[in-house]
Amino acid sequence: MKKQKLNRRIFLKDTLLASAGLVLAQKGISAPQKAKNRLPRWKGFNLLDFFSAVPPRNSSSSKTTEDDLKWMSDWGFDFVRIPMAYPRYLSFDRSRDIMKDEVCNFDEKVLEEVDNLIFMANKHGLHVSLNLHRGPGYCINAGFHEPFNLWKDDEAQEAFYTHWNMWAKRYRNIPSDKLSFDLLNEPAYIEDMNDQYSRKSAVPGDIYRKVAKGAAEAIRKEYPGRLIIADGNNVGNEVIPEIFDLDIAQSCRGYYPHYVSHYQASWVWKDPSQAPVPVWPGTIDGKYFSRKNLEELYRPWIEIIDKGVGVHCGECGCYNKTPHNVFLAWFEDIISILTRNGIGYALWNFRGDFGILDSRREDVDYTDWYGHKLDSKLLEMLKKYNS
Numbered sequence: 001m002k003k004q005k006l007n008r009r010i011f012l013k014d015t016l017l018a019s020a021g022l023v024l025a026q027k028g029i030s031a032p033q034k035a036k037n038r039l040p041r042w043k044g045f046n047l048l049d050f051f052s053a054v055p056p057r058n059s060s061s062s063k064t065t066e067d068d069l070k071w072m073s074d075w076g077f078d079f080v081r082i083p084m085a086y087p088r089y090l091s092f093d094r095s096r097d098i099m100k101d102e103v104c105n106f107d108e109k110v111l112e113e114v115d116n117l118i119f120m121a122n123k124h125g126l127h128v129s130l131n132l133h134r135g136p137g138y139c140i141n142a143g144f145h146e147p148f149n150l151w152k153d154d155e156a157q158e159a160f161y162t163h164w165n166m167w168a169k170r171y172r173n174i175p176s177d178k179l180s181f182d183l184l185n186e187p188a189y190i191e192d193m194n195d196q197y198s199r200k201s202a203v204p205g206d207i208y209r210k211v212a213k214g215a216a217e218a219i220r221k222e223y224p225g226r227l228i229i230a231d232g233n234n235v236g237n238e239v240i241p242e243i244f245d246l247d248i249a250q251s252c253r254g255y256y257p258h259y260v261s262h263y264q265a266s267w268v269w270k271d272p273s274q275a276p277v278p279v280w281p282g283t284i285d286g287k288y289f290s291r292k293n294l295e296e297l298y299r300p301w302i303e304i305i306d307k308g309v310g311v312h313c314g315e316c317g318c319y320n321k322t323p324h325n326v327f328l329a330w331f332e333d334i335i336s337i338l339t340r341n342g343i344g345y346a347l348w349n350f351r352g353d354f355g356i357l358d359s360r361r362e363d364v365d366y367t368d369w370y371g372h373k374l375d376s377k378l379l380e381m382l383k384k385y386n387s
Contacts, residue, residue, distance in 0.1 A: 034306070035305050035306040035307075036342060037305050037311055038305075038308060038309065039229075039249050039310035039312050039344070040078075040127070041339070041342050041343065041344040042078055042079030042345075042346070043076070043077050043079055043344050043382070043386055044072060044077045044078060044079030044080050044081070044127075044344075044346050044347070045072065045077065045081070045346055045348075045349060045350035045356075046081045046082075046083055046314075046315060046346050046347070046348045046349050046350070047068075047080050047081070047082050047117070047349070047350065048062050048083070048349055048352065049064055049082065049113075049117055050082065050084040050085065050088045050089065050114065051083050051085060051088075051133060052085055052088060053086075053087040053088055053134060054088070055088065064117060066120055068350060069121055069123075069126060072124070072350065073124040073125050073126060075379065075383060075386075076386035076387070077126070077386065078125060078126055078127060079126060079127045079128075079344065079346060080127070080128055080129070080346070081129040081131055081182065081314055081315075081346045082117065082128060082129070082130050083131045083132075083133035083185055084114070084131065084133055084134070086103070086132060087134070087144060088110060089107055090106060090107055090110075091105045091107040097145040098144075098145070099147060100147045100155055100159075103136045103147065103159045104159055104166075106166060111170070114130075115170075118171070118174070118179065122174070122178045122179075127177065127179070128178065128180070129229065129314070129346075130167060130171075130180070130182065131181075131183075131184075131185055131314070132160075132182075132183065132184050132185065134185075135150060135163065135184050136148070136163065137149050137153060137156030137157075138151070138156075138184065138187070138190075138193060139193075140185060140186040140187075140188060140200075140235060141267070142194075142196035145194050146193045146194055150193075150211065151190075151203055151204075151207050151211070157210075157214060160184075160215060161215055161217075161218040162218070164183070164218045164219050165218040165219065167181065167219075168218065168219040168222035168223050168226060169222045172222045176223075176225055176226055176227040180226070180228065180229055181219055181227070181229070182228075182230075182231065183212060183228065183229065183230050183231070183248075184215075184230070184231060185231055185236075186231050186236040187233055187234075187235075187236075188200040188203065188233075188234055188235045189203045189204065189207075200234075200235065202233045202234035202238060205233075205242035206242065208243070209240075209242040212243050212246060212248060213243070213246055216228050216246055216248060228248045228249065229249045229250065229251050229310075229312065229314070230243060230250055231314060232250060232251060232253065235253075236251065236314070236315070237252070238300075239300045239304055244304070244307060249309065249310030250301075250304065250309055250311055251311070251312050251313065251315075252298070252301045253314070253315055254315065254316025254317065254334045254338070255315070255316065255317075256294065256297050257284070257289055257293070259275070259276060259278050259284040259289070260278040260280060260284075260289075260318065260327070261317065261319065261322070261330075263277075263318075263319060263321045263322040264321035265319045278330075279326055280326045280330040281329075291333045294333055294334055294337055295337060298343075301343070302343075305342070305343075311343050312343060312344050312345070313344065313345040313346065314346055315346060316331075316345050316346070317331070317347045317348045317349075317354040317355075318330070318331060318354060319354060320359050320361045320362075324361055324363045324377070328377060328381060331378075331381070332381055335381070335382065335385050339385045347382075355375075356378055356379050356382075357369065357372045357373065357374055358373050
């Protein structure tokens, strides 16, 4: 009986809504339209060529090939994000910690490698988002000793602005439809930047605004119309109202809940063997998770589109220890919610543990793709939402 009443209520609600729309149409009044995202619904991948602060011993292992970019384009993707660690493109004595006066010693040879990757991606019709995954004085990850703190030290902020001014000047002849700048990966306030266990919290809004505004001004001094994106506060998870007036788009994340996205990831779990086995939807570690949680997660991001702020999901995906069927069910919910609201995404990564190729999952029947192992089920799921 309760089920019948519920269905009747839904039927009446839908009928009333349809009738209201018909009346508005007959009177020549349009129903309110959702605001259009100011950013294109880019779909693509993160490329990890310059992700590490240390040059790779085997450069070919993480180097993006022209075939990679061609395949992305052929499959209907149109976007790549390049997260960079600033020490990777500096010249200094790597046998010791970097000093403050060395953080702007740019290495022209490595800068040219970045040039080549951008030009090659543009050649295949891919928009490039250049990102500082590690900026002077800040990174969400450990692994490099910072000489100062971006959120507390003027010297660090000036160095951060110098880096972005350099990139802006270098690429002032590349239009914004081909290249955008993503200021800093996953900002969070960390008291001690060199203590990986230091507590993380949201960056105070006035400080975030100061740093973003300074970087944007350094960029627009060279190219006034450059498209700029800021990652959400508190590790990319929270909208930044303090910069709404700065004409800066914002980037969210697609990793919630971490029980699913980072199952047994060693950099998340002190003892990966103790991570609870993920399901989707269902109960994990005593909490129930479903699509409803994701709808709530993205609601603030959808709302700022109505305020005229562009939104993109700069990182998303799932570590290779999560059961494949759980990953696909969870990830399709994320992609469908983003797509329905005109928000694009970039999977972390293309080739590797989160990727479409060579992800090293143990429960996937891979397709051979020119010597690589292709996750065909993941690719076909994503292609459904590419049009």
